[in-house]
Amino acid sequence: MEHTMKAIKTAVVGLGMMGSSQIRNCLWKLPQYEITAICDPFTPNLDACRILFTERGLPVSCYSDLADLLEHADCELVVIVSPDYTHEKIACDCLRAGKHIRLEKPLAITPAGCANIQRAQAQSGKLLQIGLELRYASPTRQMRAWLPRLGELKMLTCEEFRPPFLPKRGLVDDWITKKEYTGGTLLEKNCHHFDLFNWFAASRPVSVYASGDGLVEYAKTDILDNAFVTVEYENGIRAMLALCLFAPKKIAGSSLNELEMGLLGNRGRLELRGDEVFVWDRETGGEECWHYARENFEAHSDDIIPSLVELADCIRNGGEPLTGIQAGINSALVSFAAERSAEQKRIVTIAEIESESGLKFIV
Numbered sequence: 001m002e003h004t005m006k007a008i009k010t011a012v013v014g015l016g017m018m019g020s021s022q023i024r025n026c027l028w029k030l031p032q033y034e035i036t037a038i039c040d041p042f043t044p045n046l047d048a049c050r051i052l053f054t055e056r057g058l059p060v061s062c063y064s065d066l067a068d069l070l071e072h073a074d075c076e077l078v079v080i081v082s083p084d085y086t087h088e089k090i091a092c093d094c095l096r097a098g099k100h101i102r103l104e105k106p107l108a109i110t111p112a113g114c115a116n117i118q119r120a121q122a123q124s125g126k127l128l129q130i131g132l133e134l135r136y137a138s139p140t141r142q143m144r145a146w147l148p149r150l151g152e153l154k155m156l157t158c159e160e161f162r163p164p165f166l167p168k169r170g171l172v173d174d175w176i177t178k179k180e181y182t183g184g185t186l187l188e189k190n191c192h193h194f195d196l197f198n199w200f201a202a203s204r205p206v207s208v209y210a211s212g213d214g215l216v217e218y219a220k221t222d223i224l225d226n227a228f229v230t231v232e233y234e235n236g237i238r239a240m241l242a243l244c245l246f247a248p249k250k251i252a253g254s255s256l257n258e259l260e261m262g263l264l265g266n267r268g269r270l271e272l273r274g275d276e277v278f279v280w281d282r283e284t285g286g287e288e289c290w291h292y293a294r295e296n297f298e299a300h301s302d303d304i305i306p307s308l309v310e311l312a313d314c315i316r317n318g319g320e321p322l323t324g325i326q327a328g329i330n331s332a333l334v335s336f337a338a339e340r341s342a343e344q345k346r347i348v349t350i351a352e353i354e355s356e357s358g359l360k361f362i363v
């Protein structure tokens, strides 16, 4: 079906580390997409990306201003890969201009920002896919497939002991280490993991308790570099995230960025270690292992590619992406509660964030 599809004319907005990687490693590999326009207000990054197109002999329109792009560029989809603090305005502007969007995580850095995007999308009737691509990762899909072997799921664990954030150059240098530009580490980084918790638990989270601090890498900033976060779900499942950004744990062959995950049920246990998934059976004591031979390690492209294939299918044939706006809202709600919990050292309910923002967690 895909190879006969008319290519989707696409603009990419935000041409830093992730934007240029998504062009080179994902969009250029998929015949479903034709990049017609690129945009970045930071001239060095716009120029560097323009050169990539010139080297390949590909025509592309270059813009430093989004309004200009939305007025003149020929595109039906905008892939938004700009910093977190710009997501709300860029997403709303693109939706109001009648474009489908693929928006990097997190949805927005405040609950009000998420609500604004939700309104803009509802009014536009356009598709929104959020970049929570861990759901599309092959190891995660293998865990999904083996889930029934656990009986009833009871606990979820996630451990991310990774290196600190890479330096960022742009209009705001190192925006990622400043809470006002990201909403904090538990939103910027861990919305991915809360999304997986929400997806596997398939229930409403009730409350969140987070204990965290900036102790080593980010001692001089206002973001966390370590935390334990527990989430309790309505169906009795409890989930715990352990995060550390100053003592990375490198797993040989791992590509999911030092992520380890465990799913514990009354009949067994599933574990993700690097690119291997293990299932252990409580009755027999036997263990089975599944190994994924990953091809492309750069910036999650092996996971983003299947999400882009799905998005193209939704645009051409109808349907909702697996990670649509509700997944973005749900993971952001847990993240907002976690950030507040760590700051105020108290249990924060999801209902508290919902009632302030009008957002609603929907399973």
Ligand SMILES: NC(=O)c1ccc[n+]([C@@H]2O[C@H](COP(=O)([O-])OP(=O)(O)OC[C@H]3O[C@@H](n4cnc5c(N)ncnc54)[C@H](O)[C@@H]3O)[C@@H](O)[C@H]2O)c1
Binding pocket: 013, 014, 015, 016, 017, 018, 019, 039, 040, 041, 042, 045, 066, 081, 082, 083, 084, 086, 090, 104, 105, 106, 131, 132, 133, 168, 169, 170, 171, 188, 300
């Ligand atoms: N899914 C993942 O695993 C993953 C990994 C890394 C980054 N990201 C997300 O991708 C986004 C970009 O991150 P990055 O690491 O590439 O950051 P970056 O700082 O390297 O690049 C961001 C680019 O956006 C540009 N920009 C700034 N304001 C803009 C605006 N108003 N309009 C258009 N462009 C603008 C900057 O000039 C820069 O070139 C972030 O939202 C981040 O959370 C996701």
